[in-house]
């Protein structure tokens with residue numbers, strides 16, 4: 003089906019074909035191309051009468067594929083090379099048919115390739131290409147003096163520079179690793195002569211780089227496809243049909259152009275997708291609306307996780323102070339949890355059972371509950387540790403005096419020990435709160451909202467204004483949290499203890 | 506009133522109390538004295554069941570102190586320790602009235618009892634709203650005494666209550682305390698390592714060494730009929746110290 007007829011279909015087929023049933027959830031990875039494709043799929047599904055949501059910019063491959071398998075999302079754009087090498091790497095798949103069969107065994111369907119191959123390419127300046135007659139990568143063999151600057155990832159990948167060099171027998175010695183954006187600028191201004199690029203990178207059009215043909219077929223194909231859950235065939239056949247019709251409609255230059263409109267012209271993905279499909283773009287939030295929403299989302303994550311953490315960590319700290327054996331175990335466990343990297347923790351939490359409304363799998367999955375669970379887990383250490391330390395620092399004479407009066411262990415805890423430990427416990431809660439305000443920005447990786455979202459988008463689009471839109475309020479919030487806790491200290495810490503501070 | 510019956514107690518692998526038999530008479534002041542580390546505080550702690558004996562029995566009013574009777578014993582016993590053991594987050598008033606409030610006494614009853622204790626201990630009324638850190642050492646001990654006496658206990662236990670005080674303040678408090686003990690006529694056990702203080706307070710002095718009772722009797726018994734050479738050495742050492750102090754000579 004041609005693009006024109008596709009657009010007509012999209013425009014015409016807006017009937018309520020599949021009004022009932024749960025909405026179709028589209029996912030996308032945290033980079034522009036994926037978000038544009040996700041937006042195209044979402045608007046296309048909506049134009050076919052389905053209720054469709056786009057959970058954009060969700061972390062990376064592992065998070066998205068798990069979310070798809072678990073039924074958290076129904077469809078997302080992926081690349082055949084990534085499926086073969088990362089997702090199903092154990093199965094040694096080569097052809098698209100093999101990949102399709104392997105996915106089907108997991109209840110996942112794969113559409114026909116969308117029409118472009120997003121793989122690594124080697125880019126050079128047009129001037130260099132013309133002067134030296136460079137067309138293919140093997141042409142580089144005759145020019146050992148050329149200086150290469152590759153992204154750090156490419157320097158280390160299995161199919162990166164070391165194997166590329168062996169495959170083509172390249173003689174160059176002036177080769178270094180650097181950041182992607184620096185490499186682009188370095189290539190443009192002549193500090194290096196070649197770098198690795200993604201074949202649909204908007205910057206190719208922007209800088210006018212020339213791409214060398216991979217004549218020995220060193221790089222694997224990364225054909226863009228859509229992955230969706232098998233059950234979608236039953237749930238929304240008209241949407242599956244529309245997805246199939248997308249096959250072959252986006253070629254390389256077209257994808258570069260779509261990327262360019264977002265990254266260079268700074269149009270929204272929704273607008274670019276709508277223009278591609280020939281439908282009307284959804285309405286946009288104003289700055290104030292967006293800031294209010296982000297603040298609400300961020301505070302929700304921080305406050306809920308902190309309240310839960312206090313409710314659990316303070317009793318745990320008390321137990322730890324009372325029973326040294328259990329205490330060692332408790333402190334060790336919360337300490338270990340604290341050292342788990344944030345993204346790993348989020349992935350670990352996704353399959354945890356959690357009751358959901360009908361039509362959604364009963365797991366934490368992606369979204370705010372998972373982010374809250376992660377923040378909650380990180381908050382345990384500072385609060386447990388400080389509760390334990392605060393109670394342990396109370397001297398024997400004080401505890402014996404309380405016991406000798408005839409106070410029960412419980413009354414001693416409530417009337418004597420907790421007030422005496424209040425300052426230390428509060429300091430632990432403050433630490434947890436400030437850490438949470440910062441960590442909550444990572445919640446954007448699993449689509450839980452908050453100030454991390456504009457930061458993530460800004461990093462992706464290389465737009466400082468968006469980064470600041472998230473980073474500045476998050477920093478202000480962290481400072482306000484500090485101030486708030488200093489005020490709280492006056493209310494919570496007994497006067498008799500504050501007097502004891504020197505000065 | 507209080508009795509130790511063949512009591513043994515080990516702490517941290519060492520036997521601290523090595524067979525103590527001691528009956529403490531009601532209504533009188535008994536002083537436990539002995540070198541530092543001989544087990545005086547450990548005996549007091551067992552009277553409150555802050556520690557339990559490994560062997561033997563500790564009796565309160567003829568009854569062994571058990572987990573079950575412990576609370577009643579504690580409510581009938583006042584306890585004052587060296588630095589007072591006041592709760593730093595509570596005012597003097599709140600420290601003194603803590604248990605009365607906890608037991609649900611009404612405001613008037615608490616105020617009336619505090620009034621009695623203020624005059625008994627000669628503690629200034631305006632000090633009631635101060636926190637322990639705002640009080641002098643002697644004042645803190647007076648508050649600790651008010652707290653110990655709040656519920657009008659039958660027994661008063663004092664563990665070196667004056668040891669941390671300056672000499673002048675200590676002298677005043679010694680005088681006041683003895684008057685209070687005489688006035689109240691409670692069963693009092695006071696721990697000290699100072700023989701002069703023991704003689705000042707004690708109707709009966711119990712000298713301990715290494716977890717055993719060496720001799721028990723009046724100060725005269727100890728000085729005139731020492732049971733062991735150790736008693737003589739202990740008395741002589743303390744006396745020469747006192748004489749040195751009195752004549753102002755250097756040690």
Ligand SMILES: Nc1ncnc2c1ncn2[C@@H]1O[C@H](COP(=O)(O)OP(=O)(O)O)[C@@H](O)[C@H]1O
Pocket residue numbers: 516517521540541542543544545546547548
């Ligand atoms: N919890 C404990 N663990 C180990 N040893 C202790 C403990 N408490 C007291 N001791 C030891 O028991 C001995 C007697 O202590 P204590 O009754 O406080 O002596 P005193 O009050 O006569 O100076 C000391 O040597 C002290 O170090």
Ligand SMILES: [Mg+2]
Pocket residue numbers: 545546547664665
């Ligand atoms: Mg002692």
